[in-house]
Amino acid sequence: MRNLPLLLLCLLLQACTQTQKGLGETFKLAVLGEDDIQLTNQQIAKIPYASMYLRLNGGQQIFVVMGFSEDGQQKWITQDHATVVTQSGRLVKTLGLTDNLNEVTNLQQDPLRDALRLTDGAGWTRVMSWTEKGQLRTGTAVSHFTRLKDEVLQLGGRQVASRVWQEEVELTESGKTWRNTFWVDTSSGQVRQAVQMLGADYFPVATTILKPAKP
Template identity: 25%
Template sequence: MLKPLLISLGLFLAGCSQQFQDVNSTFDEAFFGSSDVELSKEYIQTLPYSSIYAEVNDQGKIFMVLAYVGENPQTGAEQLKWMSSDKAMIVTENGRIVQTLLLPYENLSGLAFQPLDSFSFANSSSPDSSSAFDVSGRSGAQKWQAVYDWQPNYRIGYKANITRTYAGNETVETPLASIDTKKFQEKINFPMLEQEMTNEYWVDGKGKVVKTIQYLGPNMTRLELTVLKHYQSN
């Protein structure tokens, strides 16, 4: 079930907030070389929306707001749907990108987790818990599998073996706060493609992702997300 958070989202994106339109320009412009979006702390705090910065291939930050909250029908995980002023969308589950729409190069059309069939049970993790981060500092490597789908060209059903490891403590600076985090790295290997990639997550003491660098696929779009204002469920 999808729950709209912005009742007047259409008006908001269409011009209700001219300042939002001005700083974001058009989505494509920011991807193809315009200067970074830099919003003031006061402006971000004043907006009554959860929000993130998204940076694509190091080509400038985009300001995105939380448009909808949904639920993964397979796992029950909470899905947050972030939208730009040009209606491009990034869908996340605790910071993990599981779908994108209207990005300029390629899009992740689906990401599904599944039980392991090639790793030992001792090192395995449930697909349902793949979005959860153990911030106790006591966990070892976690392993599971996933299936990736991409557009264009209907690239469907690419299985990946994923290994997550703890990579130390770091402080993340956002426009609103300085946050102590634990850093995690995920090595993602695609046997069919004989390629791999590494995604990174910075997680606060409550287990929430505050910053992440992820690739939609091997040799594909790089996305860096920084959470400005977290969504607080009722």
């Protein structure tokens, strides 16, 4: 654990005020090395901002704070100025990564928008656009959801009862298949943890929401 960067982060956070929708400055934990970041429950409790752990493409787990929220989308900024955008817990856009998710359509029909009403077999179709090793890819993705065994997540010293949903996805043009997994808070309906692909069976992105954004 790198105490100095954590202390600096906490001091910065305590010195600033969050606006109504999380607008304003972005705070992030800048850490050298390759070790995963793991905050203590006490450190998490002192941070009054929406925050999460983020792991990109199997790399280091980092800690990021939400920088901006608008139109139902949360924008998270990494220490090297990349941007990850989520909506209803789903990855919908990235900027500044080695490869990026450019667009996801039909978000208004995403079953995660009302996750507590998700049912086995629920489906969703959208068009995805992303880059893969620098090459632009576009395709129609068709999903079906299956409920797995419920789990209890330990997040910041709190137990969060969660429904676990597995999303089976197929790209119609190529036949590629992959799975996304979402942990939905049984009380709020918010996605608190997710493992999902940026592209078609390509570039996993793992998120764990320590403190969710305020509605």
